[in-house]
Amino acid sequence: MDAFLEGLMTSLQPINIMWIVIGGFLGTVVGMLPGLGPATAVAVLIPVTFGMDPVSALILMAAIYYGAMYGGSRSSILLNTPGDGSAIAATFDGYPMAQKGLAGQAMALSAVASFIGGIMATAGFIILAKPLSEFALKFGPAEYFLLMLLTLSAIISLSTGRMVKGFIAMFIGLFLATIGVDTQSGVYRFTFGIPHLSEGLEFLIVIIGIYAVGEVLYNFMNIDGDHKKEKKKVGKIWFTKEQWDRSKWPILRNGPLGFIIGVLPGAGGSIASMLSYTTEKQLSKHPEEFGKGAPEGLAAPESSNNAASVGALIPLLTMGIPGSGTTAVMLGALIMLGIRPGPLLFENQPEMVWTLVNSMFVGNIALLIINILLVGLLVKILDTPAKVLYPIIIMLAFIGTYTLGYSTVDFFLLLVFGYFGLVLKILDFPIAPLILAVIVGGDMEQNFRMALTSSQGSASIFYGSPVAVGLIVLTALSLCYPLIIKAFKRRKQQTE
Numbered sequence: 001m002d003a004f005l006e007g008l009m010t011s012l013q014p015i016n017i018m019w020i021v022i023g024g025f026l027g028t029v030v031g032m033l034p035g036l037g038p039a040t041a042v043a044v045l046i047p048v049t050f051g052m053d054p055v056s057a058l059i060l061m062a063a064i065y066y067g068a069m070y071g072g073s074r075s076s077i078l079l080n081t082p083g084d085g086s087a088i089a090a091t092f093d094g095y096p097m098a099q100k101g102l103a104g105q106a107m108a109l110s111a112v113a114s115f116i117g118g119i120m121a122t123a124g125f126i127i128l129a130k131p132l133s134e135f136a137l138k139f140g141p142a143e144y145f146l147l148m149l150l151t152l153s154a155i156i157s158l159s160t161g162r163m164v165k166g167f168i169a170m171f172i173g174l175f176l177a178t179i180g181v182d183t184q185s186g187v188y189r190f191t192f193g194i195p196h197l198s199e200g201l202e203f204l205i206v207i208i209g210i211y212a213v214g215e216v217l218y219n220f221m222n223i224d225g226d227h228k229k230e231k232k233k234v235g236k237i238w239f240t241k242e243q244w245d246r247s248k249w250p251i252l253r254n255g256p257l258g259f260i261i262g263v264l265p266g267a268g269g270s271i272a273s274m275l276s277y278t279t280e281k282q283l284s285k286h287p288e289e290f291g292k293g294a295p296e297g298l299a300a301p302e303s304s305n306n307a308a309s310v311g312a313l314i315p316l317l318t319m320g321i322p323g324s325g326t327t328a329v330m331l332g333a334l335i336m337l338g339i340r341p342g343p344l345l346f347e348n349q350p351e352m353v354w355t356l357v358n359s360m361f362v363g364n365i366a367l368l369i370i371n372i373l374l375v376g377l378l379v380k381i382l383d384t385p386a387k388v389l390y391p392i393i394i395m396l397a398f399i400g401t402y403t404l405g406y407s408t409v410d411f412f413l414l415l416v417f418g419y420f421g422l423v424l425k426i427l428d429f430p431i432a433p434l435i436l437a438v439i440v441g442g443d444m445e446q447n448f449r450m451a452l453t454s455s456q457g458s459a460s461i462f463y464g465s466p467v468a469v470g471l472i473v474l475t476a477l478s479l480c481y482p483l484i485i486k487a488f489k490r491r492k493q494q495t496e
Helices: 002-011 014-034 036-049 054-079 089-099 104-136 142-157 163-175 197-201 201-219 241-263 268-283 294-311 313-319 324-337 343-348 350-383 386-405 408-427 431-455 460-462 466-495
Strands: none
Touching: 002 350, 014 036, 014 054, 014 350, 036 054, 036 324, 054 089, 054 104, 054 294, 054 324, 054 350, 089 104, 089 268, 089 294, 104 241, 104 294, 104 313, 104 350, 142 163, 142 268, 142 431, 142 460, 142 466, 163 294, 163 431, 201 386, 201 408, 201 431, 241 268, 241 294, 241 313, 268 343, 268 431, 294 313, 313 324, 313 343, 313 350, 313 466, 343 350, 386 408, 460 466
């Protein structure tokens, strides 16, 4: 208790509040830019932390991290262009809300959902840091493979009426994830003699190409028609009571879900937000509204992915295991600052841990204020004429892509996936299964092969633990759920 109070007082020092606000604002801005996620922001700002007090440096990096989780949804809602992988789910209903003239309400709802998810996760950090870190150790390669399989099956189940197309999209994504040198055998796969592809496809190029460039190309086809006839409105800056009533329980349900998934090393905000979205669609009384501007379809993943960012700090601090790409960058920075994450950190430097925890409470409050204040400014983007806005989006897409690998080859890949995204949109293919497969495909393959190697080729490892069996059952239920609901509705109509 003494360490907790000492951490609270340290986090409230003016210098640390200043770092919280600066880090949160920078994270929000960087999170909005296509291709520049929290990992890039933390990496770029590592030199700034040299010479800083280690506690202040840790606070700054954490503020940038969860600030980017807030910011990633801004461009998802306004431009249908996710800032990073964890913000993809915000495009599903956030962008349709903006198209209906509800951009201000969508952004306010997103900020409040992220705030509540972050606060819940921070409280969970205090109570469950030790037990959850021990539970995460029970996840071996087989369990991680099954967790990713569950995520893919859940996102496919959303493709109601288009499940065949959903499976096709997923397999295309898994194929794209195999491009590059096989890390176990050293074999070059589908590189077509292009050296740049030997390292595999950067999934953010696929995301930016399909979502940003593809959306611009699709809208550009109708730029002289629809966009002259109507001008989008930004709507109110605050959400309505009805929107809040539909969103409050999804927010409260998915904050803990995202936190638990964030604790699992390698899972991350993408899986957390996708699972939250699919869960809420299956629980919703209005599943037909999902993808068309359902407020709970935006609120649930926003609560979840922000909570996941807090959860990812648990394996980092308790075991020295990075739970995401960003925490991997933070691990390197902490070691350079002389901080050794692990079980002894809680015993040797408890004041540092509790200062970080309390700074998260302060940071989430600051980010809520920052993001609400930015709503009025950001929604003005929608007032920009389409012929001006679309080239700006393309420019940001190219800048974001170039900063990923500083290679002009990525420009050509961006255009290829942009046109591919246009074709998918014209043919009415669901994009989410493809994107998620690209994100988790590499890790999914490696965990599958590691599981088989460790069991000497025996498939029993995939059902040899209670966790694995539970994941298999959930996967089967997620695939069968649409069929069960359809049969139930048919029977109900017959009885009526």
